[in-house]
Amino acid sequence: DGGITQSPKYLFRKEGQNVTLSCEQNLNHDAMYWYRQDPGQGLRLIYYSQIVNDFQKGDIAEGYSVSREKKESFPLTVTSAQKNPTAFYLCASSMTSGGRDTQYFGPGTRLTVL
């Protein structure tokens, strides 16, 4: 089955820790995205990548980092510099960049800071 997988489904982090969220796709899509979703708000773009070894900051990149070493993978690291990391994190991909095509979403990772 083609699709996007995210792991883990739930993640708990202590104050001061860095954590990495996994996102893998087998759709052969060039573009990948990370969004953050908070209750009552729309999705906000953290980072996006249009091609391997290239990525750009979104609207709320502070305290996050990404890498795109393989076409299939786009991991997100939430660093200790992110002041309010508790949220639902969604990864997406699309055939081309910039949202001109339908974006396909993974099931999400819920991160809670203890």
Add this chain to the structure above:
Amino acid sequence: KQEVTQIPAALSVPEGENLVLNCSFTDSAIYNLQWFRQDPGKGLTSLLLIQSSQREQTSGRLNASLDKSSGRSTLYIAASQSGDSATYLCAVGDYTGGFKTIFGAGTRLFVKA
């Protein structure tokens, strides 16, 4: 700066009723508009994608319309079912500052059996 608004935030209807969800956006210079469905604790599923040159798209019981000049889109759901209960999000493809997708906060729909 593009803003996408969805009103109401929540809606409750009896099963079998036809209903309309609303989406408005502030800048008409969009290249597409998408409607997504999100079940609790899950990712988003694309329902319909309307390109800027189109006026509407249909899929089964769903019909989405787009009026760029007024900055509005509607999602019409015919003969609602309890399985339609979910949050519906509207998102516009925006040219400002490079191609980007801007999401509304969603309308949470409850269909009562």
